[in-house]
């Protein structure tokens with residue numbers, strides 16, 4: 874078992890912090906919306922989180938953009 878764990882998907886897109894196109898590592902996170910613990914468990918939304926590999930700036934975008 875010597876498989877490399879280098880399967881993090883990356884994309885090249887504009888980084889507003891760098892002001893240019895950079896490589897971003899992309900991950901999907903479930904984020905809880907709202908501060909009410911009663912409903913928080915039912916309001917988790919998937920976010921696409923892109924981290925700039927040049928400056929570390931992260932950009933989270935809600936995937937279910939209704």
Ligand SMILES: [Zn+2]
Nearest residue numbers: 888891925928
């Ligand atoms: Zn950047």
